[in-house]
Every structure is written in C-alpha cells, then in structure tokens.
Amino acid sequence: MDIILWGVASFGVRNLPSTDVAKSVGKYLQSLCGIKTERQKGPLGHVYYLNELDGLIRQEMGNPDIRPHIRHYCEDSGQHLEHAWQAQAWKELDPTLATPMVRKGNQDFFVHELARLDNGTLTNTIQFPVHQLQSSFPYLVESCNLDQIPSPHNILGILSENGCECLPWTLTSFEDGFANHWRVLAKGHEVLTFAMWLYCDDTSGNVSKKWNKHNSFLFTAAGLPHEHVHKESNVQFLCTSNLAPPLEMLDGITTQLEHGQKEGFWVWDVQKKAMVLMIPAVLAMLGDNPMQSEFSCHVGLVGKYFCRCCFAKGRDANDEQSASATKDVADDTSIHSNASTEQESDSGAEKKGGRRKETIQELISRAKRFITRTIDTLHNMFITSSQLGGKTKAKEMTTGTGVKDTFFGHFQDKIFAFIRRIPHSTPTEERQGLVDDFIAQNIPPEPSCFSPIWRMKGLDPHRDTPVEILHVILLGFVKYYWRDAITRLDDHQKETLKHRLSSLDVSSMGLSPLAGETLVKYARSLTGRDFRAIAQVAPFVLYDLLPAECYEAWLALSALIPLVWQPVILHLDTYLATLELAIQRFLNCAAHWTPRWFNKPKFHIICHLPMHIRWFGPAMLYATEGFESFNAIIRDHSVHSNHQAPSRDIGRGFAQCSRVRHLLHRGLQLCPSFWLEPVLENGAALLPLLMVST
Numbered sequence: 001m002d003i004i005l006w007g008v009a010s011f012g013v014r015n016l017p018s019t020d021v022a023k024s025v026g027k028y029l030q031s032l033c034g035i036k037t038e039r040q041k042g043p044l045g046h047v048y049y050l051n052e053l054d055g056l057i058r059q060e061m062g063n064p065d066i067r068p069h070i071r072h073y074c075e076d077s078g079q080h081l082e083h084a085w086q087a088q089a090w091k092e093l094d095p096t097l098a099t100p101m102v103r104k105g106n107q108d109f110f111v112h113e114l115a116r117l118d119n120g121t122l123t124n125t126i127q128f129p130v131h132q133l134q135s136s137f138p139y140l141v142e143s144c145n146l147d148q149i150p151s152p153h154n155i156l157g158i159l160s161e162n163g164c165e166c167l168p169w170t171l172t173s174f175e176d177g178f179a180n181h182w183r184v185l186a187k188g189h190e191v192l193t194f195a196m197w198l199y200c201d202d203t204s205g206n207v208s209k210k211w212n213k214h215n216s217f218l219f220t221a222a223g224l225p226h227e228h229v230h231k232e233s234n235v236q237f238l239c240t241s242n243l244a245p246p247l248e249m250l251d252g253i254t255t256q257l258e259h260g261q262k263e264g265f266w267v268w269d270v271q272k273k274a275m276v277l278m279i280p281a282v283l284a285m286l287g288d289n290p291m292q293s294e295f296s297c298h299v300g301l302v303g304k305y306f307c308r309c310c311f312a313k314g315r316d317a318n319d320e321q322s323a324s325a326t327k328d329v330a331d332d333t334s335i336h337s338n339a340s341t342e343q344e345s346d347s348g349a350e351k352k353g354g355r356r357k358e359t360i361q362e363l364i365s366r367a368k369r370f371i372t373r374t375i376d377t378l379h380n381m382f383i384t385s386s387q388l389g390g391k392t393k394a395k396e397m398t399t400g401t402g403v404k405d406t407f408f409g410h411f412q413d414k415i416f417a418f419i420r421r422i423p424h425s426t427p428t429e430e431r432q433g434l435v436d437d438f439i440a441q442n443i444p445p446e447p448s449c450f451s452p453i454w455r456m457k458g459l460d461p462h463r464d465t466p467v468e469i470l471h472v473i474l475l476g477f478v479k480y481y482w483r484d485a486i487t488r489l490d491d492h493q494k495e496t497l498k499h500r501l502s503s504l505d506v507s508s509m510g511l512s513p514l515a516g517e518t519l520v521k522y523a524r525s526l527t528g529r530d531f532r533a534i535a536q537v538a539p540f541v542l543y544d545l546l547p548a549e550c551y552e553a554w555l556a557l558s559a560l561i562p563l564v565w566q567p568v569i570l571h572l573d574t575y576l577a578t579l580e581l582a583i584q585r586f587l588n589c590a591a592h593w594t595p596r597w598f599n600k601p602k603f604h605i606i607c608h609l610p611m612h613i614r615w616f617g618p619a620m621l622y623a624t625e626g627f628e629s630f631n632a633i634i635r636d637h638s639v640h641s642n643h644q645a646p647s648r649d650i651g652r653g654f655a656q657c658s659r660v661r662h663l664l665h666r667g668l669q670l671c672p673s674f675w676l677e678p679v680l681e682n683g684a685a686l687l688p689l690l691m692v693s694t
C-alpha cells in the first residue's frame, strides 16, 4: 500500500490518504462489493478458509467484459466441435442442473411442464424448435377453461413405455401446483446454469526448493469460449490450505454447490439487466493424474488397477489367483473384457478382428457400472474396517479392486487406532462391542464418511476426470522420450544437439529462441513449456542421433501432438478416427522400440482421450496449463503472507484481487443493502474513486 501511495504521489497527485485510511477504504469496498472468505472446520478436523462460490459467480455475471461470452445452453453444432457447450457432456447434463427454461417473448417455458405448440399440440416430451412454443404452463392454467382443455394441474401419472401402466408423476409436485420447482423459486426471473471446470493441484508455497505443500481449488466458467477459458484473469480462486487435504476442502465446496443446486444463486445479469437465478454445475474435475485418481477414489497410477477410467489391470505374479479372489467385488465381466482388450492393444498385441467403436450410450452405461462398483466396494470396505482384524482385509480390498477413498481413509485410521488400543485381554465379543460403540459415536454414518465427490450431483468421477494432456503428453511421453534420448548420446553428440537446438529458427512457431545448453544439460528438470518446444522441434534435431526405432517413435509422437492440441474440430467423426489412428501408431512405434514403455500407465490412459474429446470437447479446453501458471500467483500470495494462517491470508488476498478485477472491469452487482451504481467509467478512475470515498 505504501509503495502504491508513493507511486501515485510521484505522479503529482496531492491530498493522498494515509496508509490506514486507504486500507479502511479497501475494507469498506470489500464489504460493499467483494466476496466473503469463510472459515470452515472440515470433517477431518482441519480449519481452512473458503471464498464464497455464489459471490464469484455473481462477479462473473456482473462483469460486462466477461458476462456476454458466458453460455448457459448446450448447442447442437453437428460435427463441428469447439466449445464445451457443443459437446456431449453438456447435452447429457443432469436434468435438474441443466438450464431448465427458455424465455420466448414474455413467456417462460420450463422443462417438465405442460406447454402448447403453435400447431395446437400439448406437449411435454417431444423435440421441437423453440419458435413453436406458444402457450406456457401458467397461461394454460389460466386459459384452460376458456379453451375447453383439461386443466394442466390434472396429472394422473405418466404412461409406462409399453403403454399399459400408469406410473406416478414425480417431476413436478402437487405443492408447487405442478409447476417446475425452479419456476416457483425464480418468481418470474430467468433461471440459468453456470457450468464450471473445477481444478485442484498441490503447489509449493515457497519460492525456494523447499517444498511447502498447499492444495488449492480453482475454477473457470465452462461456458466461456475456448479463447477466453484459459486466460489467467478468468481463473477463479476458491481455497487453499497447507493442512486440509483436497477432499476435505472439496467437502466445503460441495456444500456450497448443493446449496446453489437446491435454491440457486441470485445474481445481477449485467447483460440482461435483470436479476437471474443461477444453478452451479461442475462439468469435470481437473488436475494431474494423482489428483484425478484421488477424486475418483482410485488407488493411483502405481496400483495394479492403474486406470481410474476403466480399472484396466496390470499383470502380476499371482494373476490367476487374484483374478478369482477379486471376482466377488469385480464380477462385472465387461470390466474385465474391456480392460483386457485395452491391455492387449496397449502392448501392441494383435487385435482380434478390430474393436467396435463404443457408442455414447454404451459409454454412459459402462461408466455407471464403475460408479456402482466403486460405491459397493466402499460400502464393503466400511463393513470390513469395522470388524476386528479388518485392517489387513481392507488393505487387500484396496489392492484387489483399485478403490481407495482418502477421505474415508482418515476415518478408517481412527477405527484401526482404536482397535489397537483395546487391551488384548478383553474377550473378542466385548472388543467388537467396543468397536461398534466407538464407530457409532465418532465416525459419521454412510455415506457421509465417504468422499464428498459422491455428493456432487451429476458427476461421475470415473468419467468426468478427463485425460489431461499437459501431464500425460508433455510431462509424460515427451519427457520420457527426451530423457531417454539424452542418456543415449555421448558428449560429442550432446554438443551437436545443443548447437542444433540453439541455431534452429523457431520464430514461425511462436517460440523464443531455444536454449540448447539448458534443454540438454538439464534434461531432468525441464518444465511443460520446455517440453512443448521440444515436442515441436525434436524430429528436426534428433534425425541422425537416435536408432531408427526410437526416431520412428518420435515421429509418431510429433504427428500425434498437433492433432491433440487442436482448438477447433471441423468434423468430429473424421477427427476422432484420425486421432485414434495416430494414437495406435504412436503405441505401435513405442512397442516396436521396447514394450517396456507400457510399464508406464500413461501409455494406457491416452487411449481414453478420444472418448473424452467426444464427451467434453477439444482437449485444450480442459488442459490445465492455464491453472498451472496460476500457481505462481498463489505462491506470490503465500510468500507475502506471514505464514501464520496461510489459508486465511491467501483466501482474503484473492478475495481482494477478485474485487479489484471486478471494479476494473466496470463490474456491477446487487449489494445486500443497495445498488452499487456504475462506479467507474473506466479502470483508470479507481484511485480517484478511492479519494472520493475517503
């Protein structure tokens, strides 16, 4: 603050406020139009601070530079695929989360309500263009007598598919007069969905090498077009902590989400110039592979079941035995067959007559089976852990199924510690009784003792943790291959490589000149940015330095990368076919080089990318590079705090920043007490405003 005031003074501004006054103005403005940073006591016992989600959404919707870009409806764009709202996931969004209404003229049409089309049809479940909508539910209620049609309140039930049975009507309720519940809540206002990409990562709070781990949650609006979604200024901060693990903070975030999904968040829509009710929805959970595994209650890449998406299984010594041992928990044969098919294609083995393409419906039902499998396994784990001697068995279950819930793990440890403390002289029956009492008093019941991810409506963590190309490709394949290449070279070849890199003209690739020395000498400690450059130039500098099969593998990788980093897909089916071929070729080349590569799970995970692109859109939309670079800002906040309560200080710091951003963008919003009129004509007026307020 002192430095800013000094800076302003040196531009000749007079009558500056003191630092204290400027601080209190900041505080006042924060209370006026900022968001709150709330103290949370997590279910695992840690204290952390969470910035309010509704406040952040309110600022986005009140931001005249951002708001016009945000979309709320899915779009049928045929084979063209560019934005998240054109992809399947948005179209298949849980119907209670998807935007439930459309406004036409002065009538609002809500889903699950009777309406009339301009051709006279009374309808509820057929497809039709919006312009055909003629009379909405409230209109029908008022005019049914005049028009001599039955009252839309008279709903007896819904015809079963075979048309023989009348099933109870549950989509709207008698209490709401059979109107959509959101219509009742909105009281004549529009109701829109606010879809998000939710991201979590662990980052160091220190600049130095000493690792000071902070877990942070960030999000961006998934309704933003791809050119906006990765701007650093569009990344929103929710919380960070060096104590609370990710799933504990996710619990707080989920509670906020649940509140919004039940009652909606009221915001001022700066474009429509009206209050609207927002329904928050998480489209996908992003992060690196270990984080995404944690979200999916999955054991991680090192487990025998190393894939969080399909539970593909690696081979081990007692494979036959373990297969029969785990049969009771993983008896879904399609899991095995699917997994083994992928396993085979991974290891370059001959395919039996080519794999049929999975349809979206098959994908959904497959994903649903995994979710049931995981939830059932967790339930069994809870029962097993509650028994004497359950610790070993529960551990075996984790290894045997690949299911691991770190949130539940906390409570499991509590139970095991209690069992350990019971004196061995106690009779067995009595001991079990003590354990049961302990659990009843100290452990939350199912399902609250499990990961909050299961409370997130419409989210399937096995499906909605998309392949993240930064970690799988740049920090995966490119890193593996580059390190391998460097270790193969003798000193003389290394010199050659350095010179080739440094003298390569990369200006047309939008890169700054390469530092050959660094890229070769420090091959073991390069960043994603370095690997991005390497991926583009490798074939041009390695051509005569590597054995033919390695070089072939590099070529296959270089062909794959530009396909993956495609911001706009012109024809989805053609694109996906090409991409699948490129992945197969890449895997074949890797196998031809050495099948050892397939010890690395990322060579399997990449196989799921085409499915995720169909589901979520181009891979760049959910690449985490934008979020990763945001980590530097979190670190800055951490470095400049006094380290006493980093979660609170960093949270408040970001709450201030988001308010400043909001004002600089000429943001508008409804304050609890009164309207905040257009405070600023342009951002430059901020300081004079501070003076005026003073």
Ligand SMILES: [Zn+2]
Pocket: 307, 308, 309, 310, 311, 312, 342, 604, 605, 608
């Ligand atoms: Zn898999």
